[in-house]
Amino acid sequence: MANKVKPYDCPIESGKATPTGVKCPDCGKGEIVPARGRFGLIYACSEKPKCKFWLRARPTGKRCQHKHEDGKQCGVLMMEGTKTIPDRCSDKTCPNHNPHKLKT
């Protein structure tokens, strides 16, 4: 992997960002690994640049359990939440992307 990362405060080099062991849902070949994006740490497919799949936050390996109105389960990868937001769906169009705003 030829990552051009700057040495300062890099979570990848300091070992804070570890491989996730989560398979890429897009190509099914790669693994989601920490990478340096334009705005800092992202989680991208190890098959990049062939595969363009990436997430803003670390995937948990779980799938979104949200049921859409048509009864289909969302099923996309969940991402780790923050202190204030629980684990969330990585699909921006899914209501579970903002679980703290969901009224159940």
Ligand SMILES: [Zn+2]
């Ligand atoms: Zn991929």
Ligand SMILES: [Zn+2]
């Ligand atoms: Zn979802």
